[in-house]
Amino acid sequence: MSTTRLHNGTVKMKTPSGKAHYGFDAPGVMRGLLAGGLGGLVLGIAAALLATGWLRAAGVGLAAVAGVPLILGLSMVVYGLIGKQRMRDHMLGLIDWRGDERVLDIGTGRGLLLIGAAKRLGRGGQATGIDIWRAEDLTDNSLDRLAENVGAERVENAVTLLTADARKLPFPDASFDVVLSLYCIHNIEGRADQDAALAEIVRVLKPGGRALIGEWLPTHRYAGVFRTAGLTVRGSRTHFATALTLMWLVDAEKPALITQPERKRAHV
Template sequence: MKQALRTRRPLKPDYGIDKPKALARLFLAGIAALAAGYLLPSHKDAGAPVPLLGPTLLALGCLSLGACALMLAWSLRGKFVVRDRMLNLIRWHGNETVLDLGTGRGLLAIGAAKRLKTGMVVGIDAWESEQAFATIEDAQRNLELAGFADRVELRNDDPRDIGFVDNSFDVVLSLLFLHTLDTEAARAAACREIARVLRPRGIAAIADVEHCAEYAKALDAAGLKVDKPRTLQTLAWTTLELVVARKI
């Protein structure tokens, strides 16, 4: 009998688990608290029982594991739902020039590239910073696996001083990035840069865990028409807001 040929499945982009160290700490802390809470009732402190400490540890353990589950849900499903929600805001023609601020492993950049025919995506991130959870090599590998390496340009660039002339992009996207800038002044500068490089009739969509009202105010001050921030909590399994702004 002829042995059937085994075909290897093509590799797919790997967008990773967000904040893996924090997730691991939460998981271990949860397991430790559950174990201590389960074992504690059989012990006594100085001869007297400790009736509330055991249940308290059990509750803390459950909370830690619950937070861990939510983080996993975000990494495995939530961020893809939010990506699609952001991209579906745009009426794509296929020739847009797109800027992705905080590209990471390329989730948004690749999603935008799939909607283009002749357009181009530029992905900017501080891949060399200590806060980065991915490298530019991770992003480039995902672009190659997805087949969009020729449609996406990756740059190490400063979001407070983007290296493009005014009115360069039809679309600006950012997911979970601007909050990593550590001062309000830095975040406001990034918002001014978004407004500067956005073309007339262009659209910017920013989703983040905090400071969204601050982004809306800064984008409005820069001359964009800004929608009221909307919550994406039910979609993302985390506290996330979305700011949408347009250049008139």
């Protein structure tokens, strides 16, 4: 048996069941793209082969257009099978780990980033995962599935799980050395609420801490919010080749506090 600490101090018993499974993101969207793309492709090819005149031309056009959602849907499948692990490894590889970091994973889902970070921690380190576990965001998305993955990967002593809203994080200021999030912030409806979540990331990040936010949409606006809040944006760029699907990543750092001796040296 393995135990996973929950936010209320209780423990949930989970029996390791082998390999962890991290699911497919936005399953409804993925299925819709695959079904729509495949259906359009079949109809288009049929019209192109069987019809004449303008119907044949329309069939060719339909088949070509249907290829777009089909490719996007297939890329989501590939991301779920391979790409998300590649993206996790890339994101975590950007951090120079000491082992004693306090890590927050926002929108942890089934624990992809949370567990990956926990494996890089040693004594004194702790990884906290928060989510509201909506079914439409990830296949079989639940706290129970996350706890099973934590047990399967045997990192239960390094993680804490919490149901919480990213727009109002239940942590004091400057609580975390690293804040991670992957395919989460865009699920918050409304720009104002998204900005509130980004402001919370800034608030709970320690001076000198890093925030890494991966999204399927461009992250340049997130970068602007971080800059306005005083963070140094190290990059906001595409990572299609890594994720094998649509992916942008913003990497930001909170300025370190200047100690009194450093201030004196700076003014000499």
